[in-house]
Amino acid sequence: MIRLATAADLPGVAVLERALFGAEAWDEAALRAELDGPGRRFVVAHLDGTDEVVGYAVSMSLGDVVDLQRVAVRTDAQRGGVATALLDDLLEHPGEADRMLLEVSAANRGAIAFYARAGFSRIDVRARYYRDGSAAIVMRRALLTHGDG
Numbered sequence: 001m002i003r004l005a006t007a008a009d010l011p012g013v014a015v016l017e018r019a020l021f022g023a024e025a026w027d028e029a030a031l032r033a034e035l036d037g038p039g040r041r042f043v044v045a046h047l048d049g050t051d052e053v054v055g056y057a058v059s060m061s062l063g064d065v066v067d068l069q070r071v072a073v074r075t076d077a078q079r080g081g082v083a084t085a086l087l088d089d090l091l092e093h094p095g096e097a098d099r100m101l102l103e104v105s106a107a108n109r110g111a112i113a114f115y116a117r118a119g120f121s122r123i124d125v126r127a128r129y130y131r132d133g134s135a136a137i138v139m140r141r142a143l144l145t146h147g148d149g
């Protein structure tokens with residue numbers, strides 16, 4: 001159900017980006033930069049028996065921090081555990097990082113609830129972070145350090 005993304009997935013992911021993120025959406029060039037960028041892990045979720053992508057997630061590891069760049073699930077596939085499976089994959093591949101950080105719109109109550117349930121705590125706020133002027137909540141989750149299993 002979860003696999004590494006390929007370039008062939010990017011047009012479909014771009015459609016989901018526009019539907020889910022509007023003005024903040026990544027276009028195909030931005031998605032390509034994520035696919036090829038250093039430290040990135042870009043995974044997609046597809047329903048069993050099909051190759052239709054219903055969700056995707058991207059992380060970026062740099063030293064002892066891994067940033068969660070994106071996690072998103074097609075509206076009609078939400079609340080089925082897809083984002084949890086995507087996030088679990090990224091958490092299992094943190095590189096050298098000992099913590100994961102993310103930014104989420106203060107207006108995005110569903111995503112904030114998802115991250116809280118996944119063990120993230122609010123640590124800060126960035127005012128006027130998004131194009132529409134809304135603030136970002138910064139959240140953090142500790143990871144098992146190497147040697148802890």
Ligand SMILES: CC(C)(COP(=O)(O)OP(=O)(O)OC[C@H]1O[C@@H](n2cnc3c(N)ncnc32)[C@H](O)[C@@H]1OP(=O)(O)O)[C@@H](O)C(=O)NCCC(=O)NCCS
Pocket residue numbers: 020069070071072073074077078079080081082083084085104108109110111113114115117
């Ligand atoms: C946030 C998002 C990724 C969650 O994806 P999902 O596949 O529906 O999440 P899951 O099914 O794994 O949810 C796991 C748990 O998180 C919590 N949760 C998820 N979405 C929630 C919501 N909208 N409201 C409240 N709690 C929510 C619930 O506790 C849920 O468990 P439950 O369904 O048994 O109650 C999805 O709503 C989404 O793509 N939103 C639009 C894009 C976005 O905002 N991405 C995050 C910012 S990058």
